[in-house]
Amino acid sequence: MKLNKRVVFAYEVTSQDQVIQIREKLPTCVNLLIRAGYTASGLFGDDQEDNPNMGVLALEFNHRKVHPVHSMVGFRKNLQKTPFKEVRFDQAMIADNVMTGYYRDTSTIDEKRVFTPYTVHVYLTFKRS
Amino acid sequence: MNSKNQIIKIRVSSAGETVKVSANTNKLFEEVRGLFVNIADTKHHYKSTIGLRIDEEEIFPDEYESSRLTCVDSAEVNPYYYFDKDEFIEAGGSKVEIKYCDGGMNDGVTFPYDVNLYLYLKNKPKDETK
Numbered sequence: 001m002k003l004n005k006r007v008v009f010a011y012e013v014t015s016q017d018q019v020i021q022i023r024e025k026l027p028t029c030v031n032l033l034i035r036a037g038y039t040a041s042g043l044f045g046d047d048q049e050d051n052p053n054m055g056v057l058a059l060e061f062n063h064r065k066v067h068p069v070h071s072m073v074g075f076r077k078n079l080q081k082t083p084f085k086e087v088r089f090d091q092a093m094i095a096d097n098v099m100t101g102y103y104r105d106t107s108t109i110d111e112k113r114v115f116t117p118y119t120v121h122v123y124l125t126f127k128r129s
Numbered sequence: 130m131n132s133k134n135q136i137i138k139i140r141v142s143s144a145g146e147t148v149k150v151s152a153n154t155n156k157l158f159e160e161v162r163g164l165f166v167n168i169a170d171t172k173h174h175y176k177s178t179i180g181l182r183i184d185e186e187e188i189f190p191d192e193y194e195s196s197r198l199t200c201v202d203s204a205e206v207n208p209y210y211y212f213d214k215d216e217f218i219e220a221g222g223s224k225v226e227i228k229y230c231d232g233g234m235n236d237g238v239t240f241p242y243d244v245n246l247y248l249y250l251k252n253k254p255k256d257e258t259k
Contacts, residue, residue: 001183001184001186001217001218001219002215002216002217003186003188003212003216003217003218004212004213004215004216005187006187006188006189006190006193007190008190008192008193008194009192010192039194039197041175041176041194041196119176121192121194123193123197125213127215
């Protein structure tokens, strides 16, 4: 059996323009981060519309020396076409690594939109040592 | 036969239910190369998660959204989530443990419903020169 380690972090966005500070201890059994992906989900109802500007996600690794993710997170009503943004890279992880960063809600940057609570998921894939 | 799709069914009876299912992979195949999750009514994917362990190893953590492992609405697109080339997930009768958590959506959806987990099993190509 030889498999990569997959980790998911979920962040609940409960208020308009909310800023969530991200600080997560990463598993110690891994040494190389090869992929990061993220989605916004949890919105439901006929009144929901696609929104490419749900929020801004920034992720840093290796004590803030590596900053591979700084991007908009989008939402699509059709679950099967949910955009899954993925960043592929090889990054050696240092010991006791912590993922830091933030998520800032911008879902109502278009003033016609009404804020609805939702969840942002961050998916990480690590290659095991 | 070099490959096979093995289906594992999960029956969900009510909103918010957590269902644990155990099964074994087909003994005739060496490797799990990919999988996908199929639910007839895609509204059930709302906030639903699926965790998967094979042979005591965590493949997907419990918080993994089922919608990330489903197929797109097109017959032309291969629906499978494939594991990376450098990964080897042993089949050969391995124990498969699934933990499916329904997202709790009960408005406009029906219960019970079935979640079908398709495992794509494969044997390594034999060296025909021997």
